Amino acid sequence: MHLVYPAVLAALLFSVGVYGVLARRNVVLVLMSVELMLNAVNLNLVAFDAWLRDSLHAGQALTLFTITVAAAEIGLGLAIVLLVFRTRGTADIDRLTALGDPNEDAPESAPEAAVQNDRAVA
Amino acid sequence: MSLLDTLLRCVAVVVVFLTFPLIIGQTEHKVMAHMQGRLGPMYAGGFHGWAQLVADGVKFAQKEDVVPLDADRRVFQLAPAVALLPYMLVLLVIPVGPEGFVGQAVDAGLIFVLAVMGIGVLGSLMAGWASANKFSLLGGLRTAAQLMSYELPMLLAAASVAMAAGTLSLPGILGAFHWWWVPWQLIGAFVFFTAGLAELQRPPFDMPVADSEIIFGAYTEYTGLRFAFFLLSEYAGILVISALTAVLFLGGWHGPMPESLGWLWTLLKTFALAFVVIWLRVTYPRLREDQLMRFAWTCLIPLALLQLAITGVVKVAIS
Amino acid sequence: MNIPGSGLAKGLAVTLRTMTKRSVTAQYPEVQPELPPRTRGVIALLEENCTVCMLCARECPDWCIYIDSHKETLPAAEPNARARTRNVLDRFAIDFSLCMYCGICIEVCPFDALFWSPEFEYAETDILELTHERDRLREWMWTVPPPPALDPAAEDPKEIAMARKAADKLAAAAEAAAAEAVAAGPAGGEPA
Amino acid sequence: MSLLAAAGSLDPAARSFLSPTGVEIVFLLVGLAVLGSAVISVTTRQLVHAALWLVVALGGLAIEFLLLTAEFVAWVQVLIYLGSVVVLVLFGLMLTKAPIGRSPDANSGNRWVALGVALAAAGTLVTLVVDAFRTSWVDLGAGGGSTRVTGEYLFRYWVLPFEALSVLLLAALVGAIVLSRTGKGRVPKPRAGKLRAGKPVGTNGRAASATTARPTASTPPVQES
Numbered sequence: 001m002h003l004v005y006p007a008v009l010a011a012l013l014f015s016v017g018v019y020g021v022l023a024r025r026n027v028v029l030v031l032m033s034v035e036l037m038l039n040a041v042n043l044n045l046v047a048f049d050a051w052l053r054d055s056l057h058a059g060q061a062l063t064l065f066t067i068t069v070a071a072a073e074i075g076l077g078l079a080i081v082l083l084v085f086r087t088r089g090t091a092d093i094d095r096l097t098a099l100g101d102p103n104e105d106a107p108e109s110a111p112e113a114a115v116q117n118d119r120a121v122a
Numbered sequence: 123m124s125l126l127d128t129l130l131r132c133v134a135v136v137v138v139f140l141t142f143p144l145i146i147g148q149t150e151h152k153v154m155a156h157m158q159g160r161l162g163p164m165y166a167g168g169f170h171g172w173a174q175l176v177a178d179g180v181k182f183a184q185k186e187d188v189v190p191l192d193a194d195r196r197v198f199q200l201a202p203a204v205a206l207l208p209y210m211l212v213l214l215v216i217p218v219g220p221e222g223f224v225g226q227a228v229d230a231g232l233i234f235v236l237a238v239m240g241i242g243v244l245g246s247l248m249a250g251w252a253s254a255n256k257f258s259l260l261g262g263l264r265t266a267a268q269l270m271s272y273e274l275p276m277l278l279a280a281a282s283v284a285m286a287a288g289t290l291s292l293p294g295i296l297g298a299f300h301w302w303w304v305p306w307q308l309i310g311a312f313v314f315f316t317a318g319l320a321e322l323q324r325p326p327f328d329m330p331v332a333d334s335e336i337i338f339g340a341y342t343e344y345t346g347l348r349f350a351f352f353l354l355s356e357y358a359g360i361l362v363i364s365a366l367t368a369v370l371f372l373g374g375w376h377g378p379m380p381e382s383l384g385w386l387w388t389l390l391k392t393f394a395l396a397f398v399v400i401w402l403r404v405t406y407p408r409l410r411e412d413q414l415m416r417f418a419w420t421c422l423i424p425l426a427l428l429q430l431a432i433t434g435v436v437k438v439a440i441s
Numbered sequence: 442m443n444i445p446g447s448g449l450a451k452g453l454a455v456t457l458r459t460m461t462k463r464s465v466t467a468q469y470p471e472v473q474p475e476l477p478p479r480t481r482g483v484i485a486l487l488e489e490n491c492t493v494c495m496l497c498a499r500e501c502p503d504w505c506i507y508i509d510s511h512k513e514t515l516p517a518a519e520p521n522a523r524a525r526t527r528n529v530l531d532r533f534a535i536d537f538s539l540c541m542y543c544g545i546c547i548e549v550c551p552f553d554a555l556f557w558s559p560e561f562e563y564a565e566t567d568i569l570e571l572t573h574e575r576d577r578l579r580e581w582m583w584t585v586p587p588p589p590a591l592d593p594a595a596e597d598p599k600e601i602a603m604a605r606k607a608a609d610k611l612a613a614a615a616e617a618a619a620a621e622a623v624a625a626g627p628a629g630g631e632p633a
Numbered sequence: 634m635s636l637l638a639a640a641g642s643l644d645p646a647a648r649s650f651l652s653p654t655g656v657e658i659v660f661l662l663v664g665l666a667v668l669g670s671a672v673i674s675v676t677t678r679q680l681v682h683a684a685l686w687l688v689v690a691l692g693g694l695a696i697e698f699l700l701l702t703a704e705f706v707a708w709v710q711v712l713i714y715l716g717s718v719v720v721l722v723l724f725g726l727m728l729t730k731a732p733i734g735r736s737p738d739a740n741s742g743n744r745w746v747a748l749g750v751a752l753a754a755a756g757t758l759v760t761l762v763v764d765a766f767r768t769s770w771v772d773l774g775a776g777g778g779s780t781r782v783t784g785e786y787l788f789r790y791w792v793l794p795f796e797a798l799s800v801l802l803l804a805a806l807v808g809a810i811v812l813s814r815t816g817k818g819r820v821p822k823p824r825a826g827k828l829r830a831g832k833p834v835g836t837n838g839r840a841a842s843a844t845t846a847r848p849t850a851s852t853p854p855v856q857e858s
Contacts (some may be wrong), residue, residue: 001657003769006701007762009664013690014670015755020675022747023740028725029680032687036671037717039694042710046778048704051771057786060778061794063706064787067713068798078725079812081648092730094741119649157456161466194733199683230780233708240716245686247723251681254733266724273716290780405452 006047013040027081029089031074038070131226132214143357144175149393150357150400151175157404162219173376180203185346192254193343198362201252202344202351204246208238209358216365219375219385224293231292232284235366236277239321242355243269246330247324249352250340261339264330264411265323271418272320274329278426279314282433283307283370296374304372306436310429313422315395318363320418322356324399326406329414364395453526468560474494476587480559481542481609486533493528497546497555505539507532507545507572539566556585656773660700665708667693680731684722691715701771703778 020033042063049059052119085091129218151174167241189198217224220274228234228348243265287295288304304311320327323339331339341352368374368391375384411418467474479588493510508531513523542565547555558581565571591598653661667690674686691714697705741747787795 001654001660001699001771001773003766003771005657005664006697006771007766008759009668011758011762012755015751015758016668016671016675018754019747019751022750023744024675024731025738026680026736028722028729029675029683030681030796032722033675035687035714035722036675036690037689042837043694046698046701047771049800050701050703051769052775053772055814056790057778057782059839060649060703060706061787061791062828063703064709064783065794065798067709068802069711071718072802074721075809076805076812078721079809082724082728082807083812088779092738095835096665098665099698119840155461156460158463159459161464161468165470192733194679194681197681230705230708233705233712233780237708237712237716240720243716243720244685244723247720247727248681248685251723251727251731252733259727261726265728266720267729270717270720270724279538340480385747401453401456405456406449 003051006043009045010043011039013037013043014099025094027084027093027096028078029090030093031077031081035070035074040065042066134376135210135214139213139358142361143144143354146176146393146400147353147357147395148172149397150403153400154404155399157401170174182346182350183371188343188345190343191420193374194252194254197248197252198343199348201245201249201340201405202348203245204248205242206351206355206358208240208242208353209362211238212362213358213365215292216298216362216369217374218388220293220296220381221373223385227291227293227392230290231279232295232370234289235292235362236273236280239362240269240273241361242359245352245355246340253340253343255343257336257338258340258342259399261330262343264336265340268320268323268327268330268418270413270414272422273316275313275418275426276317276321278423278430279310279317280370282310282426282429285430285433286437292369296369296376299373299376300375301373307371307429307433309425309432311367313429314371315363315367315398317418317422318401320414322359322363324360325403326409328408329411332408334378339350342390360396360399365397366390367395368392406441476559478586479557480560480561481544481557482561482584483537483557483581484540484544484547484578485556485558485560485562485585486575487531487554487556487582488530488579490531490552491521491530491533492552492554493530494551495550496549500545500549501547502543503539505536507534507536517550531576533578534572535578536572537563538571553602556582558582558584559586601625648793650813656700660697662698663693663700667697678735680724680726680736681733684719684726687722691719697776700773701778702773705778705780705783707778787793799815 017033017035017037017040020036024033025029045063045066047059049057049063052059060115081091084096088096090096114120150164163171163174165171166177189195212235214226215224215228217227233247244280246265247262250258250260250265252258272343283295284290286307287298289295289298323330331341337341341349344352365388368388372391372395373380374388374391377390379386379387493508495508498504498506498508508530508532510528512526513529515527517524544557547557560581563571563573596602655827670689674683674690677683677686681806689708694706695710695715698704698710
């Protein structure tokens with residue numbers, strides 16, 4: 001198989017995930033987009049593992065580790081989301097700007113800030 | 123493996139998938155009735171109502187297929203298929219007898235089985251959310267919570283067997299089986315079977331479909347054939363769990379008879395376990411939601427870990 | 442003493458034991474129930490015994506028995522005798538929508554024309570059809586079981602007891618007479 | 634997997650993009666399905682539909698893993714992603730009251746910026762990848778990802794990271810439990826609806842607990858969701 005196919009698919013999937021992370025307002029949807037990006041990485045890892053015929057199978061091992069980490073991440077992420085939803089009554093990241101600098105609290109910059117927070121959590 | 127062979131195996135699996143759940147269902151009708159001092163169905167088909175479930179199927183097919191106005195149409199209609207198909211896939215890899223008497227031998231069969239069974243939950247979740255009914259939603263949420271909790275002990279118990287056999291392939295596990303595995307893996311068998319019951323939402327773990335408090339959980343709004351699919355998936359689930367327990371913990375085709383009759387042993391053990399499933403349903407009352415969770419986290423998981431430790435110690439000791 | 446899980450095992454044992462026992466369900470339409478003797482099903486009429494005395498209709502607490510009759514004159518059997526009149530039953534009906542199965546009619550009937558029949562399948566779709574006429578009541582007569590045998594230890598019925606008493610008395614008197622005759626024989630012979 | 638073995642042993646002359654092997658065709662078709670469902674998943678306004686399309690995408694990726702002979706990884710993908718992660722996501726969506734039908738506030742205002750960034754990223758990455766790996770050929774040997782192989786490399790060469798992961802999982806478990814515990818009186822009761830305007834977050838929890846403690850106070854009691 002041409003290596004290009006999985007590589008391009010992974011690149012496109014990653015871009016779709018990027019779009020999702022940037023464009024979504026609901027935290028759960030953002031988490032889902034992060035999952036897509038992680039999966040794109042997994043696909044790359046598996047494909048390159050098959051290409052390099054690595055005797056240590058570093059790619060597949062790392063894929064397994066990524067999947068595990070993703071499971072832990074989604075568990076923690078959802079716990080945080082639910083906690084936020086319970087205390088704030090919303091799962092909308094544009095409105096979770098309490099930690100932002102009030103002087104720079106322009107509506108455009110809000111999602112990025114929240115995404116940053118989210119990344120840090122993940 | 124030729125095409126004809128593959129085709130034959132698939133047809134066989136489909137036939138098993140369509141008939142065995144009915145047999146289990148009929149057995150449940152009769153066994154439950156007799157355990158309650160009743161007779162159960164007696165009319166359909168003449169002899170002791172053997173065709174009751176066929177009649178039920180005809181009845182379901184005649185009913186109107188209602189989709190609630192506020193429901194999410196597509197998801198609502200797709201949910202029964204999502205609930206049903208995984209069990210069929212699982213049946214494909216369960217070995218019945220020695221020497222390739224299996225739909226399709228998969229290298230990581232155990233993982234495959236547990237992974238695919240996990241997808242079946244999605245059907246209940248979809249149904250619960252898409253019905254636009256608060257009882258359905260509650261049922262869906264309970265399903266999700268219960269399934270997440272019981273998946274863990276089930277996996278751990280299965281891992282214990284895989285550890286003992288040194289392989290994840292189901293025929294491989296059976297190939298390594300010795301009779302003394304039964305006492306060795308007894309705790310694991312208990313955990314696996316109980317967690318399997320909970321995965322199927324069978325009584326006494328039927329909180330998600332508790333009819334006396336949330337009507338029928340995620341399936342409240344379903345009628346006709348789609349409802350029948352959910353029921354079929356429940357009975358197919360009994361078949362799968364019983365067969366898996368028989369294969370993993372009771373030695374599948376092993377028994378005091380020539381190997382050519384091994385499939386008989388598998389079927390016998392499977393149906394004996396299915397009988398136990400029905401028996402438990404008749405005997406025990408439903409667990410409350412918090413009891414359910416406590417049972418999973420404070421009883422089954424420690425037991426499963428204990429079994430893993432025992433397996434490890436014995437494995438090291440005998441090698 | 443109290444092993445954990447013994448209660449669970451006990452529960453399983455109970456259901457398993459119940460399964461092995463005969464179930465209590467009655468397969469009614471296929472298998473007729475075994476009714477006890479003296480079952481009160483419906484009231485059957487033995488027309489031939491009825492003299493239209495109207496006692497039953499009069500005693501019935503809820504007036505559910507309807508009787509119509511006419512008189513017939515029988516020609517005299519003998520030349521000197523009078524012609525006799527006789528009551529002929531035209532209609533005998535019981536409205537089972539009113540009947541409360543008290544059985545008073547059966548008790549009061551002096552000629553044994555009414556009986557309890559164990560028949561109970563007489564449901565109708567219309568309440569008016571529950572008034573059953575005499576032909577139906579006569580048909581039910583065939584379902585009336587023979588009266589149960591008397592208890593061997595029981596007292597004899599009054600008639601029999603009285604008849605037996607009379608017979609015993611007669612026999613005793615005859616015996617006494619015979620004994621007297623025997624005693625008188627030699628005594629009478631001696632002086633002779 | 635005999636098909637895959639055959640694909641791997643093709644001679645280099647046949648490795649043209651114009652004459653794809655069977656595996657490649659299947660890979661492409663499944664890849665298109667994955668990509669399409671991923672796009673729907675990030676664009677649809679129906680929240681639960683997004684999660685369900687994510688299921689399709691992740692399931693398709695499992696098939697791709699199978700085609701790349703990483704059998705064990707594929708089943709783990711199904712087990713963890715489809716069986717647990719998506720169920721958790723759906724659980725979260727239901728708990729945060731995902732409505733049936735479109736939710737107007739699924740997307741934020743900077744969609745076009747996001748689209749631009751995504752397209753730029755896609756363009757750069759695809760150009761780069763195509764340029765770099767145009768001629769690379771993956772020889773798909775059978776059994777490259779079987780359970781035996783996986784077990785061997787995982788427990789022979791990767792034991793330490795594996796153990797570290799278990800610690801991470803434990804930490805995540807404990808963290809999730811701590812986060813979702815409702816301590817007595819400390820964490821405010823759940824409530825629905827809108828944010829309390831003009832109230833700093835830091836005092837929010839305390840304020841809510843104060844209101845629940847004194848229901849006769851002038852502030853209205855917190856509404857339960």
